[in-house]
Amino acid sequence: MSMLEIKDLTVYYGVICALKGISFHVDEGEIIALIGSNGAGKTTTLQTVSGMLAPESGQILFEGEDITKVPGHKIVTKGMAHVPEGRRVFAQLSVLENLRLGAYTRSDKAEVEETLGRVYKSFPRLEERKNQLAGTLSGGEQQMLAMGRALMSKPRIVLMDEPSMGLSPLLVQEIFRIIEEISASGTTVLLVEQNAKKALSIADRAYVLETGNIVLEGRASELLEDESIKKAYLGE
Amino acid sequence: MSFISYLIAGISLGSIYAIMALGYTMVYGIAKMLNFAHGDVIMIGSYVVFYAVNSFGWNPYLSILASVAVCTLLGITIEKVAYKPLRRAASLAVLITAIGVSYFLQNIALLLFGSDSKSFPDVLGLPALVLFHGSLKIPGTTIFTIIACIIIMLGLMTFVRKTKAGQAMLAVSEDKDAAMLMGVNVNNTISLTFAIGSGLAAIAGVLLCSQYHVLNPYTGALPGIKAFTAAVFGGIGSIPGAFVGGLLLGIIEDLSSAYISSQLANAIVFAVLIIVLLVKPTGLFGKVTREKV
Numbered sequence: 095m096s097m098l099e100i101k102d103l104t105v106y107y108g109v110i111c112a113l114k115g116i117s118f119h120v121d122e123g124e125i126i127a128l129i130g131s132n133g134a135g136k137t138t139t140l141q142t143v144s145g146m147l148a149p150e151s152g153q154i155l156f157e158g159e160d161i162t163k164v165p166g167h168k169i170v171t172k173g174m175a176h177v178p179e180g181r182r183v184f185a186q187l188s189v190l191e192n193l194r195l196g197a198y199t200r201s202d203k204a205e206v207e208e209t210l211g212r213v214y215k216s217f218p219r220l221e222e223r224k225n226q227l228a229g230t231l232s233g234g235e236q237q238m239l240a241m242g243r244a245l246m247s248k249p250r251i252v253l254m255d256e257p258s259m260g261l262s263p264l265l266v267q268e269i270f271r272i273i274e275e276i277s278a279s280g281t282t283v284l285l286v287e288q289n290a291k292k293a294l295s296i297a298d299r300a301y302v303l304e305t306g307n308i309v310l311e312g313r314a315s316e317l318l319e320d321e322s323i324k325k326a327y328l329g330e
Numbered sequence: 331m332s333f334i335s336y337l338i339a340g341i342s343l344g345s346i347y348a349i350m351a352l353g354y355t356m357v358y359g360i361a362k363m364l365n366f367a368h369g370d371v372i373m374i375g376s377y378v379v380f381y382a383v384n385s386f387g388w389n390p391y392l393s394i395l396a397s398v399a400v401c402t403l404l405g406i407t408i409e410k411v412a413y414k415p416l417r418r419a420a421s422l423a424v425l426i427t428a429i430g431v432s433y434f435l436q437n438i439a440l441l442l443f444g445s446d447s448k449s450f451p452d453v454l455g456l457p458a459l460v461l462f463h464g465s466l467k468i469p470g471t472t473i474f475t476i477i478a479c480i481i482i483m484l485g486l487m488t489f490v491r492k493t494k495a496g497q498a499m500l501a502v503s504e505d506k507d508a509a510m511l512m513g514v515n516v517n518n519t520i521s522l523t524f525a526i527g528s529g530l531a532a533i534a535g536v537l538l539c540s541q542y543h544v545l546n547p548y549t550g551a552l553p554g555i556k557a558f559t560a561a562v563f564g565g566i567g568s569i570p571g572a573f574v575g576g577l578l579l580g581i582i583e584d585l586s587s588a589y590i591s592s593q594l595a596n597a598i599v600f601a602v603l604i605i606v607l608l609v610k611p612t613g614l615f616g617k618v619t620r621e622k623v
Contacts, residue, residue: 182508199513
Protein backbone atom coordinates (compact mmCIF):
# COMPACT_ATOMS: atom_id res chain seq x y z
CA MET A 95 0.00 0.00 0.00
CA SER A 96 1.23 3.46 -0.84
CA MET A 97 1.64 6.02 1.90
CA LEU A 98 -0.13 8.69 -0.11
CA GLU A 99 -2.43 7.91 -2.96
CA ILE A 100 -4.13 10.48 -5.15
CA LYS A 101 -6.97 9.19 -7.28
CA ASP A 102 -8.47 11.09 -10.19
CA LEU A 103 -8.18 14.49 -8.50
CA THR A 104 -10.00 17.38 -10.13
CA VAL A 105 -9.66 20.88 -8.70
CA TYR A 106 -11.13 24.18 -9.79
CA TYR A 107 -9.44 27.43 -8.98
CA GLY A 108 -12.37 29.80 -9.33
CA VAL A 109 -13.70 28.94 -12.78
CA ILE A 110 -10.40 27.57 -14.04
CA CYS A 111 -9.92 23.84 -13.98
CA ALA A 112 -6.45 23.61 -12.44
CA LEU A 113 -6.21 19.83 -12.10
CA LYS A 114 -7.95 17.60 -14.60
CA GLY A 115 -8.19 14.28 -12.84
CA ILE A 116 -4.64 13.44 -11.86
CA SER A 117 -3.57 10.25 -10.11
CA PHE A 118 -0.26 9.47 -8.48
CA HIS A 119 1.16 7.79 -5.44
CA VAL A 120 3.97 8.26 -2.97
CA ASP A 121 5.51 5.28 -1.19
CA GLU A 122 6.95 5.41 2.28
CA GLY A 123 10.53 6.68 2.39
CA GLU A 124 10.53 8.03 -1.15
CA ILE A 125 11.36 11.48 -2.42
CA ILE A 126 8.84 12.23 -5.14
CA ALA A 127 9.27 15.25 -7.39
CA LEU A 128 6.43 17.00 -9.16
CA ILE A 129 7.88 19.07 -11.95
CA GLY A 130 6.39 21.23 -14.64
CA SER A 131 6.23 24.81 -15.79
CA ASN A 132 4.37 27.71 -14.20
CA GLY A 133 0.65 27.14 -14.01
CA ALA A 134 0.92 23.39 -14.57
CA GLY A 135 -0.90 22.71 -11.28
CA LYS A 136 1.96 21.72 -8.98
CA THR A 137 1.09 24.12 -6.16
CA THR A 138 -2.62 23.38 -6.54
CA THR A 139 -1.83 19.69 -6.08
CA LEU A 140 -0.01 20.25 -2.81
CA GLN A 141 -2.61 22.72 -1.54
CA THR A 142 -5.40 20.25 -2.22
CA VAL A 143 -3.58 17.37 -0.53
CA SER A 144 -3.00 19.45 2.63
CA GLY A 145 -6.57 20.73 2.74
CA MET A 146 -6.01 24.37 1.75
CA LEU A 147 -8.17 23.78 -1.34
CA ALA A 148 -11.19 21.53 -1.69
CA PRO A 149 -11.27 19.25 -4.72
CA GLU A 150 -14.21 19.04 -7.11
CA SER A 151 -13.87 15.29 -7.29
CA GLY A 152 -11.38 12.54 -6.66
CA GLN A 153 -9.85 10.98 -3.60
CA ILE A 154 -6.84 11.51 -1.36
CA LEU A 155 -5.78 8.50 0.69
CA PHE A 156 -3.13 8.89 3.37
CA GLU A 157 -1.94 5.68 4.98
CA GLY A 158 -5.12 4.04 3.79
CA GLU A 159 -7.42 6.68 5.28
CA ASP A 160 -9.58 8.86 3.06
CA ILE A 161 -8.59 12.42 4.01
CA THR A 162 -10.34 14.17 1.11
CA LYS A 163 -12.97 15.71 3.40
CA VAL A 164 -10.83 16.15 6.51
CA PRO A 165 -10.71 19.86 7.47
CA GLY A 166 -7.40 21.55 6.73
CA HIS A 167 -6.42 22.13 10.35
CA LYS A 168 -6.74 18.42 11.15
CA ILE A 169 -4.46 17.23 8.35
CA VAL A 170 -1.32 18.00 10.33
CA THR A 171 -2.47 15.74 13.16
CA LYS A 172 -2.53 12.84 10.68
CA GLY A 173 1.23 13.18 10.20
CA MET A 174 1.42 15.41 7.14
CA ALA A 175 3.18 18.79 7.08
CA HIS A 176 3.27 21.34 4.27
CA VAL A 177 6.04 23.86 3.61
CA PRO A 178 4.07 26.32 1.52
CA GLU A 179 5.22 28.25 -1.52
CA GLY A 180 6.79 31.57 -0.54
CA ARG A 181 7.65 30.22 2.95
CA ARG A 182 4.72 31.95 4.65
CA VAL A 183 6.55 32.32 7.96
CA PHE A 184 4.83 34.50 10.58
CA ALA A 185 6.88 37.64 10.08
CA GLN A 186 5.74 39.40 13.27
CA LEU A 187 6.56 36.43 15.48
CA SER A 188 9.99 35.32 16.61
CA VAL A 189 11.79 32.34 15.13
CA LEU A 190 11.10 30.34 18.28
CA GLU A 191 7.41 31.30 18.29
CA ASN A 192 7.17 30.19 14.66
CA LEU A 193 8.72 26.85 15.53
CA ARG A 194 6.42 26.37 18.51
CA LEU A 195 3.41 27.03 16.26
CA GLY A 196 4.70 24.18 14.12
CA ALA A 197 4.09 21.95 17.13
CA TYR A 198 0.70 23.55 17.84
CA THR A 199 -1.20 20.26 17.80
CA ARG A 200 1.27 18.39 19.99
CA SER A 201 0.62 18.39 23.71
CA ASP A 202 3.59 16.50 25.18
CA LYS A 203 5.95 19.33 26.12
CA ALA A 204 9.01 17.17 26.68
CA GLU A 205 8.64 15.59 23.25
CA VAL A 206 8.20 18.99 21.63
CA GLU A 207 11.41 20.19 23.31
CA GLU A 208 13.20 17.15 21.98
CA THR A 209 11.99 17.85 18.43
CA LEU A 210 13.02 21.47 18.84
CA GLY A 211 16.51 20.32 19.74
CA ARG A 212 16.64 18.20 16.62
CA VAL A 213 15.42 21.03 14.41
CA TYR A 214 18.09 23.30 15.89
CA LYS A 215 20.65 20.63 15.12
CA SER A 216 19.61 20.54 11.48
CA PHE A 217 19.36 24.34 11.29
CA PRO A 218 21.92 25.90 13.66
CA ARG A 219 21.12 29.30 12.17
CA LEU A 220 17.62 29.12 13.61
CA GLU A 221 18.95 28.58 17.12
CA GLU A 222 21.30 31.55 16.76
CA ARG A 223 18.37 33.70 15.73
CA LYS A 224 15.61 32.20 17.83
CA ASN A 225 14.54 35.50 19.40
CA GLN A 226 14.66 37.48 16.18
CA LEU A 227 11.44 38.32 14.33
CA ALA A 228 10.97 35.95 11.41
CA GLY A 229 10.34 38.90 9.08
CA THR A 230 13.89 40.12 9.61
CA LEU A 231 15.49 36.87 8.41
CA SER A 232 17.06 36.53 4.98
CA GLY A 233 15.23 34.55 2.32
CA GLY A 234 17.34 31.46 2.89
CA GLU A 235 16.86 31.61 6.64
CA GLN A 236 13.11 32.03 6.17
CA GLN A 237 13.08 28.92 4.01
CA MET A 238 14.93 27.04 6.73
CA LEU A 239 12.44 28.32 9.28
CA ALA A 240 9.51 27.18 7.13
CA MET A 241 11.07 23.73 6.87
CA GLY A 242 11.95 23.58 10.56
CA ARG A 243 8.45 24.70 11.47
CA ALA A 244 6.98 21.88 9.38
CA LEU A 245 9.28 19.34 11.05
CA MET A 246 8.11 20.50 14.49
CA SER A 247 4.86 18.56 13.95
CA LYS A 248 6.96 15.37 13.59
CA PRO A 249 5.42 14.52 10.24
CA ARG A 250 5.72 11.20 8.42
CA ILE A 251 5.41 13.03 5.11
CA VAL A 252 6.43 16.58 4.20
CA LEU A 253 5.07 18.43 1.19
CA MET A 254 7.51 21.08 -0.02
CA ASP A 255 6.54 23.76 -2.47
CA GLU A 256 9.39 25.44 -4.36
CA PRO A 257 11.86 25.45 -1.47
CA SER A 258 14.67 26.78 -3.68
CA MET A 259 12.71 29.69 -5.15
CA GLY A 260 14.60 32.97 -5.16
CA LEU A 261 17.67 31.62 -3.39
CA SER A 262 21.32 31.94 -4.40
CA PRO A 263 22.98 28.85 -5.96
CA LEU A 264 24.89 28.20 -2.75
CA LEU A 265 21.72 28.27 -0.66
CA VAL A 266 19.93 26.09 -3.19
CA GLN A 267 22.67 23.48 -2.61
CA GLU A 268 22.16 23.80 1.12
CA ILE A 269 18.38 23.44 0.92
CA PHE A 270 18.61 20.35 -1.25
CA ARG A 271 21.18 18.85 1.12
CA ILE A 272 18.71 19.37 3.97
CA ILE A 273 15.88 17.79 1.99
CA GLU A 274 18.04 14.69 1.52
CA GLU A 275 18.80 14.75 5.23
CA ILE A 276 15.09 14.92 6.10
CA SER A 277 14.51 11.99 3.78
CA ALA A 278 17.40 10.04 5.28
CA SER A 279 15.89 10.46 8.74
CA GLY A 280 12.88 8.49 7.54
CA THR A 281 10.45 11.21 6.48
CA THR A 282 8.77 10.84 3.12
CA VAL A 283 9.04 13.89 0.85
CA LEU A 284 6.74 15.17 -1.86
CA LEU A 285 8.63 17.94 -3.60
CA VAL A 286 7.40 20.55 -6.05
CA GLU A 287 10.18 22.33 -7.91
CA GLN A 288 10.80 24.51 -10.90
CA ASN A 289 14.46 23.63 -10.60
CA ALA A 290 13.78 20.31 -12.33
CA LYS A 291 17.40 19.28 -12.65
CA LYS A 292 18.06 19.59 -8.93
CA ALA A 293 14.77 17.97 -8.01
CA LEU A 294 15.35 15.00 -10.30
CA SER A 295 18.87 14.57 -8.99
CA ILE A 296 17.65 13.84 -5.44
CA ALA A 297 14.25 12.25 -6.18
CA ASP A 298 13.44 8.57 -6.48
CA ARG A 299 10.57 9.03 -8.89
CA ALA A 300 8.95 12.01 -10.55
CA TYR A 301 5.75 13.11 -12.21
CA VAL A 302 5.65 15.75 -14.92
CA LEU A 303 2.61 18.03 -14.86
CA GLU A 304 1.39 20.02 -17.83
CA THR A 305 -1.74 22.21 -17.65
CA GLY A 306 -3.42 20.09 -15.04
CA ASN A 307 -2.49 16.66 -16.39
CA ILE A 308 0.30 14.24 -15.60
CA VAL A 309 2.01 13.75 -18.92
CA LEU A 310 5.00 11.68 -17.87
CA GLU A 311 6.17 9.67 -14.92
CA GLY A 312 9.09 7.47 -14.12
CA ARG A 313 12.30 6.97 -12.23
CA ALA A 314 14.00 10.28 -11.67
CA SER A 315 17.30 9.02 -13.05
CA GLU A 316 15.58 7.97 -16.27
CA LEU A 317 13.70 11.24 -16.62
CA LEU A 318 16.99 13.09 -16.29
CA GLU A 319 18.09 11.33 -19.49
CA ASP A 320 14.78 11.76 -21.31
CA GLU A 321 15.21 13.90 -24.43
CA SER A 322 11.84 15.68 -24.17
CA ILE A 323 12.44 16.47 -20.51
CA LYS A 324 15.91 17.74 -21.23
CA LYS A 325 14.53 20.05 -23.87
CA ALA A 326 11.49 21.32 -21.98
CA TYR A 327 12.69 21.52 -18.37
CA LEU A 328 16.41 21.12 -18.09
CA GLY A 329 17.38 23.78 -20.59
CA GLU A 330 19.71 21.53 -22.55
CA MET B 331 -4.94 71.82 40.39
CA SER B 332 -7.69 72.12 37.78
CA PHE B 333 -5.23 71.06 35.07
CA ILE B 334 -4.49 67.86 36.97
CA SER B 335 -8.13 67.06 37.46
CA TYR B 336 -8.82 67.70 33.74
CA LEU B 337 -5.87 65.49 32.89
CA ILE B 338 -7.10 62.69 35.13
CA ALA B 339 -10.58 62.95 33.64
CA GLY B 340 -8.96 62.76 30.21
CA ILE B 341 -6.98 59.66 31.16
CA SER B 342 -10.15 58.09 32.46
CA LEU B 343 -12.10 58.86 29.29
CA GLY B 344 -9.08 57.70 27.32
CA SER B 345 -9.05 54.43 29.26
CA ILE B 346 -12.62 53.75 28.17
CA TYR B 347 -11.71 54.50 24.55
CA ALA B 348 -8.69 52.24 24.97
CA ILE B 349 -10.75 49.28 26.22
CA MET B 350 -13.11 49.73 23.26
CA ALA B 351 -10.21 50.26 20.86
CA LEU B 352 -8.67 46.96 22.01
CA GLY B 353 -11.81 45.20 20.81
CA TYR B 354 -11.72 47.03 17.47
CA THR B 355 -8.05 46.40 16.94
CA MET B 356 -8.13 42.69 17.82
CA VAL B 357 -11.08 42.05 15.53
CA TYR B 358 -9.48 44.07 12.76
CA GLY B 359 -6.19 42.25 13.24
CA ILE B 360 -7.74 38.86 12.84
CA ALA B 361 -10.73 39.35 10.56
CA LYS B 362 -9.34 42.34 8.63
CA MET B 363 -12.68 44.04 9.03
CA LEU B 364 -14.03 47.05 10.87
CA ASN B 365 -16.70 45.84 13.20
CA PHE B 366 -18.85 48.97 13.21
CA ALA B 367 -21.32 47.23 15.48
CA HIS B 368 -18.75 47.25 18.29
CA GLY B 369 -20.10 50.51 19.75
CA ASP B 370 -23.62 49.14 19.73
CA VAL B 371 -22.55 46.01 21.58
CA ILE B 372 -21.37 48.43 24.26
CA MET B 373 -24.81 50.00 24.36
CA ILE B 374 -26.56 46.60 24.65
CA GLY B 375 -24.17 45.62 27.44
CA SER B 376 -25.01 48.82 29.32
CA TYR B 377 -28.74 48.10 29.10
CA VAL B 378 -28.10 44.66 30.56
CA VAL B 379 -26.41 46.24 33.58
CA PHE B 380 -29.07 48.96 33.83
CA TYR B 381 -31.97 46.50 34.00
CA ALA B 382 -30.10 43.99 36.14
CA VAL B 383 -29.39 46.64 38.77
CA ASN B 384 -32.58 48.73 38.52
CA SER B 385 -35.25 46.16 37.78
CA PHE B 386 -33.87 43.01 39.31
CA GLY B 387 -31.85 44.57 42.08
CA TRP B 388 -28.77 42.52 41.27
CA ASN B 389 -25.40 43.23 42.78
CA PRO B 390 -23.61 45.65 40.40
CA TYR B 391 -20.56 43.42 39.95
CA LEU B 392 -22.75 40.39 39.26
CA SER B 393 -24.63 42.54 36.73
CA ILE B 394 -21.36 43.42 35.02
CA LEU B 395 -20.51 39.72 34.77
CA ALA B 396 -23.94 39.06 33.26
CA SER B 397 -23.36 41.88 30.80
CA VAL B 398 -19.97 40.45 29.80
CA ALA B 399 -21.65 37.07 29.22
CA VAL B 400 -24.45 38.57 27.12
CA CYS B 401 -22.05 40.68 25.03
CA THR B 402 -19.67 37.75 24.50
CA LEU B 403 -22.54 35.64 23.18
CA LEU B 404 -23.81 38.56 21.12
CA GLY B 405 -20.35 39.07 19.58
CA ILE B 406 -19.99 35.39 18.67
CA THR B 407 -23.52 35.33 17.23
CA ILE B 408 -22.95 38.47 15.13
CA GLU B 409 -19.75 36.96 13.74
CA LYS B 410 -21.38 33.61 12.94
CA VAL B 411 -24.56 35.02 11.42
CA ALA B 412 -23.41 38.17 9.67
CA TYR B 413 -19.67 38.06 9.01
CA LYS B 414 -18.66 34.42 8.65
CA PRO B 415 -20.65 33.87 5.43
CA LEU B 416 -18.70 36.80 3.97
CA ARG B 417 -15.26 35.47 4.88
CA ARG B 418 -14.19 35.39 1.24
CA ALA B 419 -16.31 38.30 0.06
CA ALA B 420 -15.06 41.77 -0.92
CA SER B 421 -14.19 43.96 2.05
CA LEU B 422 -16.80 46.52 1.00
CA ALA B 423 -19.55 43.91 1.43
CA VAL B 424 -18.31 43.16 4.95
CA LEU B 425 -18.09 46.85 5.82
CA ILE B 426 -21.65 47.51 4.71
CA THR B 427 -22.83 44.45 6.62
CA ALA B 428 -21.13 45.76 9.75
CA ILE B 429 -22.92 49.10 9.37
CA GLY B 430 -26.14 47.14 8.87
CA VAL B 431 -25.57 45.18 12.08
CA SER B 432 -24.91 48.47 13.89
CA TYR B 433 -28.26 49.95 12.81
CA PHE B 434 -29.97 46.66 13.50
CA LEU B 435 -28.78 46.67 17.12
CA GLN B 436 -29.72 50.34 17.58
CA ASN B 437 -33.23 49.71 16.30
CA ILE B 438 -33.67 46.54 18.34
CA ALA B 439 -32.74 48.67 21.38
CA LEU B 440 -35.24 51.36 20.34
CA LEU B 441 -37.94 48.72 20.11
CA LEU B 442 -37.09 46.98 23.38
CA PHE B 443 -36.00 49.83 25.60
CA GLY B 444 -37.59 52.93 24.01
CA SER B 445 -35.91 56.07 22.77
CA ASP B 446 -35.87 57.98 26.07
CA SER B 447 -32.52 58.38 27.79
CA LYS B 448 -32.18 56.42 31.00
CA SER B 449 -30.32 57.93 33.87
CA PHE B 450 -27.55 55.43 34.47
CA PRO B 451 -26.46 55.26 38.11
CA ASP B 452 -22.84 55.06 39.17
CA VAL B 453 -23.19 51.34 39.75
CA LEU B 454 -19.69 50.87 41.07
CA GLY B 455 -20.32 53.14 44.05
CA LEU B 456 -16.66 53.53 44.93
CA PRO B 457 -15.48 56.28 47.29
CA ALA B 458 -13.62 59.25 45.84
CA LEU B 459 -9.98 59.84 46.54
CA VAL B 460 -9.41 63.25 48.12
CA LEU B 461 -5.89 64.69 47.89
CA PHE B 462 -4.14 67.93 48.85
CA HIS B 463 -6.58 68.78 51.64
CA GLY B 464 -9.60 68.61 49.39
CA SER B 465 -8.30 70.63 46.46
CA LEU B 466 -8.10 67.51 44.25
CA LYS B 467 -10.92 65.01 44.28
CA ILE B 468 -10.72 61.96 42.04
CA PRO B 469 -13.95 59.98 41.71
CA GLY B 470 -13.67 56.28 42.57
CA THR B 471 -15.07 55.25 39.19
CA THR B 472 -12.31 57.20 37.48
CA ILE B 473 -9.61 55.37 39.39
CA PHE B 474 -11.33 52.05 38.79
CA THR B 475 -11.54 52.80 35.05
CA ILE B 476 -7.85 53.60 34.73
CA ILE B 477 -6.77 50.54 36.70
CA ALA B 478 -9.19 48.29 34.79
CA CYS B 479 -7.78 49.53 31.49
CA ILE B 480 -4.19 48.86 32.49
CA ILE B 481 -5.03 45.38 33.78
CA ILE B 482 -6.96 44.54 30.61
CA MET B 483 -4.14 45.73 28.36
CA LEU B 484 -1.46 43.83 30.27
CA GLY B 485 -3.72 40.78 30.41
CA LEU B 486 -4.24 40.81 26.66
CA MET B 487 -0.52 41.28 25.97
CA THR B 488 0.29 38.32 28.20
CA PHE B 489 -2.47 36.29 26.59
CA VAL B 490 -1.27 36.76 23.01
CA ARG B 491 2.41 36.34 23.88
CA LYS B 492 2.33 33.53 26.41
CA THR B 493 -0.59 31.27 25.62
CA LYS B 494 -1.09 28.83 22.79
CA ALA B 495 -4.48 30.32 21.94
CA GLY B 496 -2.93 33.79 21.85
CA GLN B 497 -0.13 32.67 19.55
CA ALA B 498 -2.72 31.00 17.32
CA MET B 499 -4.54 34.33 17.23
CA LEU B 500 -1.42 36.17 16.09
CA ALA B 501 -0.74 33.48 13.50
CA VAL B 502 -4.28 33.69 12.11
CA SER B 503 -4.11 37.48 12.00
CA GLU B 504 -0.98 37.28 9.89
CA ASP B 505 -1.73 34.38 7.56
CA LYS B 506 -4.90 32.29 7.85
CA ASP B 507 -3.79 29.54 5.49
CA ALA B 508 -0.36 29.15 7.08
CA ALA B 509 -2.01 29.06 10.52
CA MET B 510 -4.34 26.35 9.27
CA LEU B 511 -1.34 24.32 8.10
CA MET B 512 -0.03 24.47 11.68
CA GLY B 513 -3.27 22.86 12.82
CA VAL B 514 -4.96 26.03 14.08
CA ASN B 515 -8.75 26.02 13.75
CA VAL B 516 -9.16 29.40 12.07
CA ASN B 517 -12.93 29.71 12.59
CA ASN B 518 -12.71 28.98 16.31
CA THR B 519 -9.87 31.46 16.67
CA ILE B 520 -11.90 34.19 14.99
CA SER B 521 -14.87 33.39 17.25
CA LEU B 522 -12.63 33.63 20.29
CA THR B 523 -11.41 37.05 19.17
CA PHE B 524 -14.96 38.33 18.75
CA ALA B 525 -15.82 36.87 22.15
CA ILE B 526 -12.95 38.69 23.86
CA GLY B 527 -13.58 41.97 22.02
CA SER B 528 -17.28 41.91 22.88
CA GLY B 529 -16.66 40.96 26.49
CA LEU B 530 -14.39 43.98 26.75
CA ALA B 531 -17.12 46.07 25.13
CA ALA B 532 -19.43 45.17 28.02
CA ILE B 533 -16.88 46.43 30.54
CA ALA B 534 -16.28 49.61 28.52
CA GLY B 535 -20.03 50.19 28.43
CA VAL B 536 -20.45 50.03 32.18
CA LEU B 537 -17.49 52.32 32.75
CA LEU B 538 -18.72 54.80 30.15
CA CYS B 539 -22.26 54.97 31.49
CA SER B 540 -21.12 55.07 35.13
CA GLN B 541 -19.22 58.24 34.35
CA TYR B 542 -21.62 59.99 31.99
CA HIS B 543 -24.88 58.63 33.40
CA VAL B 544 -26.76 58.72 30.08
CA LEU B 545 -28.00 55.60 28.33
CA ASN B 546 -30.06 55.52 25.14
CA PRO B 547 -29.91 53.40 21.96
CA TYR B 548 -27.31 55.75 20.45
CA THR B 549 -24.99 55.85 23.46
CA GLY B 550 -22.47 53.52 21.85
CA ALA B 551 -22.35 55.08 18.41
CA LEU B 552 -20.09 58.12 18.85
CA PRO B 553 -17.76 56.55 21.44
CA GLY B 554 -17.55 53.59 19.07
CA ILE B 555 -16.35 55.81 16.23
CA LYS B 556 -13.89 57.51 18.56
CA ALA B 557 -12.54 54.20 19.83
CA PHE B 558 -12.10 53.17 16.21
CA THR B 559 -10.25 56.44 15.66
CA ALA B 560 -8.09 55.64 18.68
CA ALA B 561 -7.27 52.21 17.25
CA VAL B 562 -6.25 53.76 13.91
CA PHE B 563 -4.37 56.50 15.72
CA GLY B 564 -2.29 53.94 17.63
CA GLY B 565 -1.86 51.67 14.63
CA ILE B 566 -4.71 49.31 13.90
CA GLY B 567 -3.94 45.70 14.82
CA SER B 568 -1.56 46.70 17.62
CA ILE B 569 -2.58 46.11 21.24
CA PRO B 570 -0.22 48.69 22.82
CA GLY B 571 -1.22 51.00 19.95
CA ALA B 572 -4.89 50.80 20.91
CA PHE B 573 -3.99 51.50 24.53
CA VAL B 574 -1.82 54.55 23.78
CA GLY B 575 -4.17 55.76 21.03
CA GLY B 576 -7.16 55.57 23.36
CA LEU B 577 -5.40 57.39 26.18
CA LEU B 578 -4.11 60.17 23.93
CA LEU B 579 -7.49 60.60 22.31
CA GLY B 580 -9.21 60.91 25.68
CA ILE B 581 -6.65 63.38 27.00
CA ILE B 582 -6.75 65.52 23.85
CA GLU B 583 -10.54 65.55 23.88
CA ASP B 584 -10.79 66.45 27.54
CA LEU B 585 -8.13 69.15 27.54
CA SER B 586 -9.50 70.70 24.33
CA SER B 587 -12.96 70.96 25.76
CA ALA B 588 -11.57 72.40 28.99
CA TYR B 589 -9.20 74.97 27.52
CA ILE B 590 -10.30 75.61 23.95
CA SER B 591 -13.95 74.89 23.37
CA SER B 592 -16.19 71.98 24.18
CA GLN B 593 -17.88 72.36 20.80
CA LEU B 594 -14.57 72.12 19.03
CA ALA B 595 -13.26 69.15 21.05
CA ASN B 596 -14.39 66.51 18.58
CA ALA B 597 -13.11 68.50 15.63
CA ILE B 598 -9.71 68.81 17.31
CA VAL B 599 -9.62 65.06 18.04
CA PHE B 600 -10.23 64.17 14.42
CA ALA B 601 -7.86 66.88 13.18
CA VAL B 602 -5.08 65.31 15.27
CA LEU B 603 -5.94 61.93 13.75
CA ILE B 604 -5.65 63.35 10.25
CA ILE B 605 -2.28 64.92 11.03
CA VAL B 606 -0.94 61.70 12.55
CA LEU B 607 -2.06 59.68 9.55
CA LEU B 608 -0.51 62.19 7.15
CA VAL B 609 2.83 61.92 8.94
CA LYS B 610 2.68 58.21 9.74
CA PRO B 611 -0.01 56.42 7.73
CA THR B 612 0.29 53.21 9.78
CA GLY B 613 -0.48 55.01 13.05
CA LEU B 614 1.78 55.47 16.05
CA PHE B 615 2.54 51.77 16.64
CA GLY B 616 1.65 50.52 13.18
CA LYS B 617 3.95 48.01 11.61
CA VAL B 618 5.22 48.40 8.12
CA THR B 619 5.25 44.94 6.62
CA ARG B 620 7.87 44.40 4.00
CA GLU B 621 7.96 41.36 1.80
CA LYS B 622 11.27 39.62 1.64
CA VAL B 623 12.40 37.46 -1.24
